[in-house]
Amino acid sequence: MARRRPFRHVTFTLGAGLTLALVATAALSLVYTPVDPLAMSITSRLQGPSGGHPFGTDQFGRDVLSRVMTGAVTSIAVGLIAVGIGAAVGMLLGLSSGYAGGWLDEILMRLVDAVQGFPAILSALLFTAVFSPGMLVSMTAIGIAFVPAFARLTRGSVLELREREFVVAARALGGGAGRLVLRHILPNSLPPLIVQATTSFPVAILAEAALAYLGLGTQPPYPSWGLMLKEAQNFLSLNPWFAVFPGGAIALTVLGLNFLGDGLRDLLDPKTA
């Protein structure tokens, strides 16, 4: 059974390995990078890969490898917090909507439909018009984009669980709404939500990169993979490598997280295995 031996599952193992490498890189960059990621050097601008700079240098002569390593921290932080926001708000909406039913359900679901009209880029545009751009804007904008999926998923399982015998029994024993929702309904609706969170994480990382690329997210000189690509675009003909490594870092990270999510889904849900 795949369930008992998760590491027999190729996708899961590959995903876990890549993700572990990402986390290790991010952790390492907090204590050690080959060169200071913010240190400029006028004499060594826009160099290709070499012994001293394995990933080359950017337009200020900063070491791209060190910046890619530090960028992992940005990606992980923004991704985690964005998924956290989306999951918390979405679950709250879904629980209230599903448990209350009636007109409250109707209104909340229309709100969720409306939020679906705001992909991360659109919210970020709107927020940046009134706040200064930065990581906070991208986390919130990306988080909001995840709300509908979490809300619908939670509502669906609440609707299903609400009528199940053990919940009806708990209610008959005098359990209040809070107790029913928190102790009986929520824990049982968690597995699909965990899968949703895992699959949302790579999406958040892609969105963070896109927002930083557009200038709506992480701001210079802080290293973010999306921001590095924005800078690299101006120097495509001078140093094409500069555009290759940050993008490769994004792709590899997202690939690993997708594998991990797929594997986790297979392992948690025997039906799809």
Added chain:
Amino acid sequence: MRRYVARRVAALAATLLFVSLLVFLVIRILPGDPAALIMGIEGSREATERLRESMGLNRPLAVQYVDWLVHALRGDLGRSIQYDVPVGELILTRLPVTLPLALLAAAFMVAVAIPLGLYAATHHRRGGDYLAMIVSQLGISIPQFWSGLLLILFFSVTLGWVRSGGFDGWSAGVWAALRALLLPAVALGFFQAAVLVRATRSAVLDVLREDYVRTARAKGLRERVVVVKHTFRNALIPIVTVAGVQLGQLMAGAIVLESVFALPGLGRLALGAISARDLPVVQGVTLFVASSIVVINFAVDVAYGFLDPRIRYE
């Protein structure tokens, strides 16, 4: 069917009301004072006060919202501060870039994903299936703007076949315009195609396991008929769901690709408006794009009713 559509239309109206409320609230409540924001630090207090009065910002919020909504419903989204033309007009001049880009990407997405997904499902656990899955796994891992950059790097920097961006408008000729939109549409569509391949494959695989498919095979129907008529039609619901969500994402993705390829579309309009503190334009573009996405989702919902009669009667 009529009742189903009527209910969906009512829901659509309520949803659009929420969309407008969200856009309005973010612009009006969160920052405090749009007038001060527009004037910036160089504006005097008197000038800010005059602007606030002329923008009607001294009235109660609810009154401002209703006023704004009524105007928006008539197609009046206010005037751009930067260009001094109606925002609606600005949107209409930029739409002929964003919409064709999104549609071209959608066409690319469907043309690649549906046949590939069908092929993968009908060749389950064979070489072609694994190859399709590897390609789609790579596709969903590559950010759209990076594949855009790589396409520029390859086709314009290395090979010199096309320009690295820009758009001369449809008046410069349909062929030239399509050429300018081709690379961004491929970059945009490739990512979404990768998502849709996976959805198509798993939907078709699910249906292929059904008893009626076995029956269809057992009574000697040709495999083509079994796959196209009995399987694909029944797999359409989940496929249309995913594709519908993706149409909205294509609109959002177009905004990013416009920046990569320097195309004068809605996204560049909004980004430019942000640096110029042109709030009416930002408000107008977000309202327009968010409403379009909601309307697309509505159209998908109605399409279900046609595809699957069971949904109508629920």
